[in-house]
Amino acid sequence: MKIIPVILSGGAGTRLWPVSRKAYPKPFMQLADGKTLAELTFNRALDLATEGEVVTVTSRDYFFLCKDIYRKNPQCDIEKQTFLLEPAGRNTAPAIALAAMKVQQTHGDDAIMVIMPSDHLIKDIEVFKHTVQQASALAADGYLTTFGIYPTAPETGYGYIKAGEKLNEQAAVIDQFVEKPDLETAKSYVASGDYSWNSGMFAFRVGTLLDAMEATASDVVKQSKVCFESTNTNGNQIEFALDHFMQLPDISIDYAVMERAEKRAVVDSRFDWNDIGSWNAMAGLLESDEAGNRIEGKAITVDSENCYIRAGDRLVAAVGVNDLMVVDTTDAVLIAHKDKSQGVKDVVQFLKAKDHEAAVFHKTVHRPWGSYTILEDEDDCKVKRLVVKPGQVLSLQLHHKRSEHWTVVSGTAKVRIGDEEFMLEENKSVYIPVETLHRLENPTDTDIALIEVQCGSYFGEDDIERFEDIYGRIDDKQANS
Template sequence: MLIPVIMSGGAGTRLWPVSRKAHPKPFMRLADGQTLAASTIRRALAVGDAPVTLTVTGRDYYFLTRDEYQAVDSSADHRFLLEPEGRNTAPAIAAAALWAEQLYGPDTRLLIMPADHLIRDLDAFSEAVAHAEALAADGWLTCLGVTPTHAETGYGYIRSGQGIGEHGREIRAFVEKPDQDTARRYFESGEYLWNAGMFCFRADAILAALETHAGDILEQVRATWAETDAEAAPVELDAERFARVRPDSIDFAVMEKAERRAVVPVDCGWSDIGSWQAISDLYETDALGNRVQGEAVLVDTRNTFVQGEKRLVAAVGVDNLVIVDTGDAVLVATRDRAQEVKAVVEELTRNNDELAVFHRTVHRPWGNFTVLEDAEDCKVKRLVVKPGGILSLQRHQHRSEHWTVVAGEAKVRVGDEERIYGANETVEIPVGSLHRLENPGDEDVHIIEVQTGSYFGEDDIERLEDVYGRT
């Protein structure tokens, strides 16, 4: 059987300020209103013939990913393998192969797919997957290589060799991102394909290749797996053991060294959506080359991409810009330097600025909260708790909280007392008091929370109980 394995771990720093560490690229909504995560799981369900899909991700993204998948197909069996920390793709794929080998057998075929890529032609993709699976069944470590449409310096390349059967080719070499002249030679030669990070192989074949070429990684992942419950939902890798695994990509650890390597060319409208240039290409252009998402007024403006979320963006007399406004941050860059936005994220990270991590609206397993005001003497949030959502039993050492129910009915515990509060009712939570908020109904509960005190950081939360495993 063929099991789609979705790799979801990158932060997408080149797409800041929309993509941030706590809400990365797979959860961005594109021009069609769909997230990349939703698009990927639809693709996985279309090509897999197994009763399950497997997503390798972290606990921070588990609940958000699960909700995206449930919205696409709540009847499908979506399995999750949670890494305590990212160690690159080789350890993640090793763990996925051990999972498949134990639960479904060593000859199970794995289709490795990034969670944050876009494919427009599903029929062409599905056909290529079928060819790759046939090679994988025969023991080949197989890549899907995207047929280049132009000389691109932002992707790695696969140099193809002689044919294998009707649709595959041997891999002669993996090549790192080239300069412009080299990329042009690659494109004109017809021998090179873009490396899109999509693979197909048998579980036992990739484990054998790891044993040969990256034995230390496999040894440590096996040690981690020995401490892991493969039947759990979700499966969580042992943190102490997994921290000892050497990080490496599957390309460097195995694919560049292995013997039986094959590539299946595919022309499927692929994009890694790796920059604002790539995002802008998804939108229709006007007569002056402008593309707009949201509300904008453009005066004497050309070749400019504007994305605004909650307010109007105006541009006058500019050319060749990317302008992205998320309400709490604004990016302005020339289109040809838009990939350098990751340098902004690096600077924010060095300064411990929360704008590198969080949006104004932050998603949680129970729902979300939006920061309405963040001042030195108070912080105001709007909490939305989903039906059945339960915040952790917690307390704070540096702040008190005042809750006002705006909509719905909330079950609130303060200390040892618990009661139901309806619209316009308020709750006082003194500093140090145990408290919990729950939505027992079938409609969202909306709460306005006013914090007062000396410190309002999210790390001033001491969780004593949590149904989502965050204690």
């Protein structure tokens, strides 16, 4: 039985704002131990993969983040990993359909896909692996199989699955999917013993899934085939044409297939699953002090109880407060009552409506070539610290409304200004006038860092015209690169 894990990696960056944001969502934020959910998910997936191959469905913006994270695993052969890059968000049914077509093309109809969202935390690895084997055996037998999480509380934030006739000690046919219930209904579900939480994880035989999808959501299959035939492949990186991709229905795999198909099974999953859907859930990962406070980073509590504090670079002090969540980052602070953690999404919606960049970006913004951190942003100048990874090249570009000054603070950069190309060493500077072609490159095997000072009438990231770009972003105006 050949198992090909499929990771769905992305996110809206709403429920764990201000740490999680659209440009750097939950899978990539660090946990208290310094690891990320994306890293932990890939490690689990690679441990399951029969031939060391994991398929990741993500966006081009997250592709480089994923790739860097995966390389941390010493068992990872990065050339064996496949990345399907979505040009826009289109829900789980199209993502899984496209992944199925890729797995079918490479491994045939009998391969087993194990669908794994990248933002779940699972610590009981051996129990998880055993459960995957149970689900994969059912999938090989023609069942569309999902992982039902044993409910430990009457949660109203999850969908539920009602089990029907037993297939074996750990699995049953699916009787019904039910939407997120109110509290009293959730209590009755848990008390009955017939319901589990809907985890969003699945095991499918590729041929079975595509046949079932043809029967229940033929429009998804039809447009996915069109989209799959319009791919742009660069090694293990597969991109889809935007015009075809946007014709895909925006529908989840639950609605498109699982709620309509006939041969469905749910596996009773007893591993410790957490989708970390709120700051309360994040707080629950930490041990509390005697007053019930849970703290990450540099924080002091005085006469305060039952608070969660996540401090960034600054010291956070809480005096005489109870039941609060305080999350501090370099450019935003969240203060909320712990019973209102789901209201964080409303903050993000408000910021989006105001077109505020804090809904999308941090002060540090990650790019394919490295990252930049905004040190100062005023009406008369903008100052950034750029870190360029080894072998990476920023696009050949010019700006219409600003000039730039680059000072190398560590390493040696290769710089092009107009038609001139030269090496810029540490503690040396260069000036790039308005309307002048320029490019920055790191030809060395260590990171280089520069301070960039922008002067002019406008410093928006859309004041950029690209002429060459190794990352395929000639038409993009969203990045300083």
